[in-house]
Amino acid sequence: MTQEAAARTGDIELRLFLEAMYSQYHYDFRGYSRASLKRRLALACQRLGCSTLSALQERLLHDDRILPQLLDYMTVQVSDMFRDPAYFRALRQHIIPHLKTYPSLKVWVAGCSSGEELYSLAILFREEGLEEKTMFYATDVNGNALARAEAGVYALERVALFTKNHRLSGGSGSLSDYYHAAYGAARFDQTLRRRTVFSDHSLASDSVFGEMHLISCRNVLIYFDRPLQDTAVGLFRDALVRKGFLGMGARETLRFNAHAKAFTEILPQERIYQKRGETEDPCAR
Amino acid sequence: MRTVTSIRHIEAVVIGASTGAIAALSQLLPPLPQDFPLAILVAVHVPADQPHSIASLLQAKCRVRVKEAEDKEPAHSGTVYFAPPDYHLLVEDDRRLSLSNEEPVNYSRPSIDVLLESAADVYRDSLLAVILTGANHDGAQGARAVGRAGGTVLVQHPHSATARMMPxxxxxxxxxxxxxxLADLTDLFLSRGRGLLCRP
Incomplete structure (x- = not known):
């Protein structure tokens, strides 16, 4: 088979595999960015001993025990606490003062993976005195990742970086106040997630959560193709209150998104957007 | 052996470099005219916490536009897109750029292999890949993928590279x-290159 034909076959296999996963398990990866997904599925094939994606599809259809493992390959779970400290510093300095004017708050960490972003925000909100009036919603499509997020246990060797990031983000206390170390792991204070609802949710196929004041969805949309990015940002627009905030990853932008006009770029450097009001009434919140 | 004169129908250029990258790119990119007819995608290994990005460093010296790639940005001609520190850079079928945070490859993020393999997949035989100086093996698998897809691979002469392991x-x-x-590469990109690199 020529290289050209093999590439075409690979594309067909990928399309069929994603259809199979959706038809049988309702996990919808059909709108994921192909370039990165291809790499991760190639890795899954290699590690799971399948010579082709078609072979992996056969296993997927006939053995559901492989599904959680596959989801770990297909979703990217790389994050650090207080990743991009400038983002958290900007939240502290510019967004928290707005949020303080509300009687109660809802924060959605969309695509929370193993929870680093959630605990970062929970710590920040505690430090800023907002924890008691805030509900957090942490969602992901990957059930394994959600379980890890709920546990809040991270390898101890990662904590040095978390600590440095926390300090650079303008953290008032010491990060060590929020975890205890044992057996090579740092277990984060379970009271930090007292006000968090963990939920299995797909930005590709599930509907909207209501009345959010802040949505933090960083380095999640980069794995989506443009139509799915449009869908997800449309979901965020509908989920946010008027003048609610959307935080994105350091290299993500709404510039190429169909819903860009629904937001103002309030802190462009830190990729923090604000949903426009229906009318731009300066007195409105 | 393939010769430079056989380069045809090039649609994009990808460049990978590591140790010595800034010096090599400072020789290669500044002579390019503002209306250079191709998009150039670059993955280099630099520490993530550098205060000044390599893109802004080179923009000051170049006539072509130099920037860090943003997610789902279309790859335009006359523009050099750098993989941002700590992200892989990939190309989608619709010629838009994608970023990814997935695991480092060859201990590197961005990885040159990731960029080259994804570009090879999309541009196939209309890709020109250039491997410059570097002190590791990143880019080798990517170069192989570009070659197998029918693309052209040019490599900085190992003896003239700051670090020869990558070439x-x-x-x-x-x-x-x-x-x-490097001088021949520049020459190819410029005078002789203009005609060859332009799409017919």
Whole structure:
């Protein structure tokens, strides 16, 4: 088979595999960015001993025990606490003062993976005195990742970086106040997630959560193709209150998104957007 | 052996470099005219916490536009897109750029292999890949993928590179790869290159 034909076959296999996963398990990866997904599925094939994606599809259809493992390959779970400290510093300095004017708050960490972003925000909100009036919603499509997020246990060797990031983000206390170390792991204070609802949710196929004041969805949309990015940002627009905030990853932008006009770029450097009001009434919140 | 004159229908250029990258790119990119007819995608290994990005450093010296790639940005001609520190850079079928945070490859993020393999997949035989100086093997698998897809691979002469391991590895991994001096590469991109690199 020529290289050209093999590439075409690979594309067909990928399309069929994603259809199979959706038809049988309702996990919808059909709108994921192909370039990165291809790499991760190639890795899954290699590690799971399948010579082709078609072979992996056969296993997927006939053995559901492989599904959680596959989801770990297909979703990217790389994050650090207080990743991009400038983002958290900007939240502290510019967004928290707005949020303080509300009687109660809802924060959605969309695509929370193993929870680093959630605990970062929970710590920040505690430090800023907002924890008691805030509900957090942490969602992901990957059930394994959600379980890890709920546990809040991270390898101890990662904590040095978390600590440095926390300090650079303008953290008032010491990060060590929020975890205890044992057996090579740092277990984060379970009271930090007292006000968090963990939920299995797909930005590709599930509907909207209501009345959010802040949505933090960083380095999640980069794995989506443009139509799915449009869908997800449309979901965020509908989920946010008027003048609610959307935080994105350091290299993500709404510039190429169909819903860009629904937001103002309030802190462009830190990729923090604000949903426009229906009318731009300066007195409105 | 493939010769430079056989380059046809090039749609994009990808460049990978590591140790010595800034000096090599400072020689290669500044002569390019503002209306250079191709998009150039670059993955280099630099520490993530550098205060000044390599893109802004080079923009000051170049006439072509130089920037860090943003997610789902279309790849335009006359523009050099750098993989941002701590992200892989990939190309989608619709010629838009994608970023990814997935695991480092060859201990590197961005990884040159990731960029080259994804670009090879999309541009196939209309891709020109250039491997410059570097002290590791990143880029070798990518160069092989570009070669196998029918693309052209040019490699900085190992003896003229600040670090020769990366060029050596690329030449070993890709049988069709051709070594070339930086001056010849510049020349190819410019005078002789103009006609050859333009789409017919």
């Amino acid at each position: 050596d590895a690329a030449l070993a991994a890709c049988p069709t790869a051709e070594p070339m001096s």
